[in-house]
Each structure stands twice: as C-alpha cells, then as structure tokens.
Amino acid sequence: MRTCLHRTKPHARIAMTVALGVALAGCQLTSSSNIPLNNNSRVFFDGNSDASIGAREHPRVVASYGGVYKNAGAEEAVAKTVGRLVAASEDPSQAYKVTILNSPAVNAFALPGGYLYVTRGLLALANDTSEMAAVLSHEMAHVTAHHGAARQQREEATALASKVVTNIVDDPAEVEAAVASSQRSLARFTQAQELEADSIGVRTLARAGYDPYAAARFLESMGRFSDYASARADANAAPDFLSTHPNTPNRIARAIREARQIGAPGIGEQDRDEYLSKLDGMLFGDDPLQGFVRGRSFLHKALGIGFTVPKGFALENTPQAVLASDGKGTALRFDGADLKTSQSLSEYINTGWINGLVENSIRTTTVNGLPAVTATALAEGWSFRIGLVRKGSTVYRFILATRDPSQGFLSSFEEILTSFRQLSPTEQARLRPLSVRIVKIHSRDTVHALARRMSGVAPSRRAELFALINGQTAKSQLKVGQSVKLIVD
Structure with a gap:
C-alpha cells in the first residue's frame, strides 16, 4: 500500500470486497531501461509494440x-537471458517488451504481442540463470503459440453460448448445467495451454544451452514458497479442476519427463554464481513506499x-490496499481515503460508498486515542464489519468480510481494529527495507x-526461509565456497 493510499477514491463500493481473496495469477515482465544486447534478437525494454491487447x-x-x-x-541478467532464449525459440523473429515489476509477489506472465513480465520477487526466488x-521460456511459449488471442476468442464464444442458453432455456437447472459445462471446457482449454507452454519452454531452454531440469526445480521452489507465504504447513495438493494452471505436483512431474527426453541430469548451464551476483543489493519484500509486512503486522x-x-x-501488501485472509473464508481489506476537515466519520460512513449498510449498527468510539466509527453491512450473502479511524485529514478503513459471521469473526474484527496505532519516532526510525545480500559459505557455516x-x-522461521530461497532441502548439504542469499535490512 503506497504512501499516497489516502488518495483512494472514497466512493469505491463495499461490494467489491467479496473479491478480496482473488489475486492476479499467471505468467508476466518489463523495465524502462534501454539495455544493449550483443546479438540481433529483437529484445528490448520499454519500446513500442503494435499489439493492441498488450499495449492496452x-x-x-x-x-x-x-x-x-x-x-x-x-535488467542485465534478464536481457542477456531473453536474448539467448529468443534465438532458440520457435519464432526467433518475435519481438519482446520485457518489464521487471516492482512487486514482492512471485509471478510472471505474458500478454499478446510479446509483452513479458516478471516480478522482482520471482527473480529473488530463482537461484541460477x-x-x-x-520461467521466461514458458512465458515466451505463450506468445509464440498465440495463447492470449486464442483464450480471448474462446472466452467470447463461451460467454455468447451462455447468453444464448440463458435466453432460450426456461429450466434454471439446465441453464446452470450448461454454463458449468462451458466453464469446465474453458478451464480444460487453459490448462492445455499451460502444459503446452511447459513443453515448449523446456525444449527452448535446452536449445539455448540451459539446464532443462531447471523448470521442474523452480516449480518446486514456487510451490514451497507459496506454502510458506500463506503459512500453510500442509498445503492441499488436490487439483483444482477450474484452476487456470494445472496443480504444481503434476506440472513438476511433466517437466521432469520433458527434460528426461532431452538427456540425463547434469546437462546444460545453471550459472548460479553469476546470476546471484546480479541480485546482490536487490530490494526484497515490500517497497518502503508501500509500507512493510513484518510477520502478522503491517x-x-x-x-x-x-x-x-x-x-x-x-x-499481503498491494499498491492499492493491504489484504489479509485466514484461509477459511474471512478476508480483510485495509486502505485509506481523504476526509474533509468539516466532515465527521459518522457523516462519511453515510456518503454512499457502502452497499447494504445497516443504519442502526453505526457506533462512535475511539481506537488508541483516535476517533473511530464501526458499522455492519450485509450484501449479496456476505457480512461485513467496517471500522473507520481518523488521523488528521485521512480516514483509514478496515473492512472484514465473511459468509459465516460467527463469534470468531466478530472477535477477529475487534482484535484487528484495536491494534491500529500510531508508530513512535523510534519505531519509524527502525523500519528499513529488506534487501538480498549474497555471501560465500565458509567451512564453519551452518x-x-x-x-x-x-x-x-520471525526468528523461528528464518531457517525455513533461508532454505527456501536458496533451494535447500532437509537433505541438502552446504558447500564451502558456494554463493547463498541472505535477507537483511
């Protein structure tokens, strides 16, 4: 959440919070620096593109x-790698616009027309070139296979078919079954795209001279990091049939099979030390302008x-708001908005930005010495608890949503709201951004x-995070002289 979060439009309706748990997922990359490449592959950063979808x-x-x-x-590491991959790809004439996104999320995706995106969070998780x-070869495969355009056409056809059925069929059960069938068809289509991109990506990886087993290795790291970030000790490995991507264990197994068709483990470049040297000093986690997530605190x-x-x-800290979820159907959104000097919180809560506001639920209170207001809202089967806290000309907004308003839901809201406080000058001074530091392992290191x-x-999770970001497992042995990543402030 950026420093300017208080400029959030005050009339964004509360019904939007039902989508709190939905995050952008897929495959994406760009940067605005021009980087000279020592080849003729048409890779560039922040150039022009004729792809209307990507440009839009x-x-x-x-x-x-x-x-x-x-x-x-x-930027240098990405540009050099993309140059090699383009030359080895199924369409070396394809131009790419590459963007590195300022996000701690581990993500990459592609848009039609050669728009590739990768987050700095993904770069920090990778352990070699x-x-x-x-990841990049997988995303480039989406572009060369024209998956973006094909998916758009399929979505339009599915939407039209659903509309026709809805307009003609009188039986609600038949309508629901027809729409569900079209959704499953679309899901199978997009899963097939992901698997095709995996196969093309591994082959391109090998042709470019890289280790083809890296795809499976990094998919495993991504799965472990996802479990770590969501604090799930026993992630459910069951496949989600309507998921855009096939579940990770299945993709890992397929990636290994693809690599084995090329050769035995040990072939191709990994380039660990050179890659990690490019990461030294890179920002890790939240951007200071968006605040910091430290454990369970923002x-x-x-x-x-x-x-x-x-x-x-x-x-989860995003540019638009701070989000949180308990993994059981309860979600939180925290943001801020401008407040007129003459406007009270009670007046503000009635300005129409909340759907389903229960008028007699509005209560005036204080939170750690700051004026506050709480209220309840009901909309589309969801229950909301709203907490507003005023600090100067800014109103900070807590919106907790659930379909099951149990006593635990109410106590969670109270715990969150009453924890809101002003930081002391000492606390503010101690808040520093995290960065990646590359060090060499010595003989006595553990x-x-x-x-x-x-x-x-938290100290109790440092060893787990160290192992995760360095590709270590319980059976891994530290090698003297090997480069590893530390996260420091």
Whole structure:
C-alpha cells in the first residue's frame, strides 16, 4: 500500500470486497531501461509494440504490480537471458517488451504481442540463470503459440453460448448445467495451454544451452514458497479442476519427463554464481513506499501507522490496499481515503460508498486515542464489519468480510481494529527495507548460523526461509565456497 493510499477514491463500493481473496495469477515482465544486447534478437525494454491487447493492458499491469522496478544488475541478467532464449525459440523473429515489476509477489506472465513480465520477487526466488530462463521460456511459449488471442476468442464464444442458453432455456437447472459445462471446457482449454507452454519452454531452454531440469526445480521452489507465504504447513495438493494452471505436483512431474527426453541430469548451464551476483543489493519484500509486512503486522513508516492481524491470518501488501485472509473464508481489506476537515466519520460512513449498510449498527468510539466509527453491512450473502479511524485529514478503513459471521469473526474484527496505532519516532526510525545480500559459505557455516544473520522475519522461521530461497532441502548439504542469499535490512 503506497504512501499516497489516502488518495483512494472514497466512493469505491463495499461490494467489491467479496473479491478480496482473488489475486492476479499467471505468467508476466518489463523495465524502462534501454539495455544493449550483443546479438540481433529483437529484445528490448520499454519500446513500442503494435499489439493492441498488450499495449492496452500494459499500463494497468504495471500499476497493479507497483510500477517498474529499476535495477541494473537484474535488467542485465534478464536481457542477456531473453536474448539467448529468443534465438532458440520457435519464432526467433518475435519481438519482446520485457518489464521487471516492482512487486514482492512471485509471478510472471505474458500478454499478446510479446509483452513479458516478471516480478522482482520471482527473480529473488530463482537461484541460477537456468531457473529464471525456465520461467521466461514458458512465458515466451505463450506468445509464440498465440495463447492470449486464442483464450480471448474462446472466452467470447463461451460467454455468447451462455447468453444464448440463458435466453432460450426456461429450466434454471439446465441453464446452470450448461454454463458449468462451458466453464469446465474453458478451464480444460487453459490448462492445455499451460502444459503446452511447459513443453515448449523446456525444449527452448535446452536449445539455448540451459539446464532443462531447471523448470521442474523452480516449480518446486514456487510451490514451497507459496506454502510458506500463506503459512500453510500442509498445503492441499488436490487439483483444482477450474484452476487456470494445472496443480504444481503434476506440472513438476511433466517437466521432469520433458527434460528426461532431452538427456540425463547434469546437462546444460545453471550459472548460479553469476546470476546471484546480479541480485546482490536487490530490494526484497515490500517497497518502503508501500509500507512493510513484518510477520502478522503491517507498518508504514511514512504514514506513521501500524496494525496487527490475528494468528492464522496471512497479510499481503498491494499498491492499492493491504489484504489479509485466514484461509477459511474471512478476508480483510485495509486502505485509506481523504476526509474533509468539516466532515465527521459518522457523516462519511453515510456518503454512499457502502452497499447494504445497516443504519442502526453505526457506533462512535475511539481506537488508541483516535476517533473511530464501526458499522455492519450485509450484501449479496456476505457480512461485513467496517471500522473507520481518523488521523488528521485521512480516514483509514478496515473492512472484514465473511459468509459465516460467527463469534470468531466478530472477535477477529475487534482484535484487528484495536491494534491500529500510531508508530513512535523510534519505531519509524527502525523500519528499513529488506534487501538480498549474497555471501560465500565458509567451512564453519551452518544453516542455522546463516539464518541468524537474516532480518525481517520471525526468528523461528528464518531457517525455513533461508532454505527456501536458496533451494535447500532437509537433505541438502552446504558447500564451502558456494554463493547463498541472505535477507537483511
């Protein structure tokens, strides 16, 4: 959530919060630095493109992911790798616009016309050039196979078919079955696209001279990181039939099979030390302008505020708002809006930005010395608890949503709201951004000794994070002289 969060439009309706748990997912990359390449492959950063879909969506993508991340080392590593992949791809004439997004999320995706996107969070998770190349080659496969255009045509056909059925069939059960059938067909289509991109990507990876097993290796790291970030010790491995992507274990197995058709493990470049050297000093986690997530707390240095969510909730900081979920159907949105000097919180809550507001539920209170108002809203089967806290000319808004308003839901809301506070000057001074530091392993180093040098995460989880970001497992052995990543402030 950016420093300017208080400029959020005050009339955004509360019904939007039912989508709190939905996150952008897929495959994406761009940067606004011009990087010279030592080949003729048409790779460029922030150039022009004739792809109307990509050009139209590009500004929205960049805004949604916190803007463009500028880092010379990361840009050089990406540009060099894309150059090799283009030359080895199924369409070497395809031009690409590559963007590195300023987001800690681990994500990459592609838009029609050669728009490729990768987050700095993904670059930080990768442990060598071949792993980064595996992601990029997968996304390039979506472009060369024209998956974006094909998906759009299929979605339009599905929407039209659903509309025709709805207009003609009188039986609601038949309508529902027909619409569900078309949705399953679309899901199978997009899953087939992902698997095709996996296959093409591994082959391209190998032709470019990289380790073809890197695709499976990085898919496993992504799965582990997802479990870590969402605080799930036992993630459900069951496939989600309507998921855009096939479930990770299935993709890993297929990626390994594809690699085995090329050769035995040990072939191709990995280029670990060179890649990690480019990451040294790169921002990790939240951008300071958007505040910091530290464990279960959100802290914003510039705004001087903070709050904490209950145990079991996982926080996500986005450019638009801070989101949280308990993984059981309860979701939180926190943002801010401008407030007129003469306007009270009671007046503000009645200005029409909340659908289903229960008028007699509005209560005036205080939160740690700051004026506040709470209320309840009911809309489309959802129950909402709203908390507004005023600090100067800004109103900070907590919106907790659930379909099951149990006593636990109400107590969670109270715990979150009452945790909101102003940070002391000392707390603000201590808040510093995290970055990636690359170090060499010495003979006396252990996982726990190296983990103790890390910051920004609870001590009990440092060893787990160290192993995760360095591709380590319970059976891995530290190798003297090997480069590893530490997260420090």
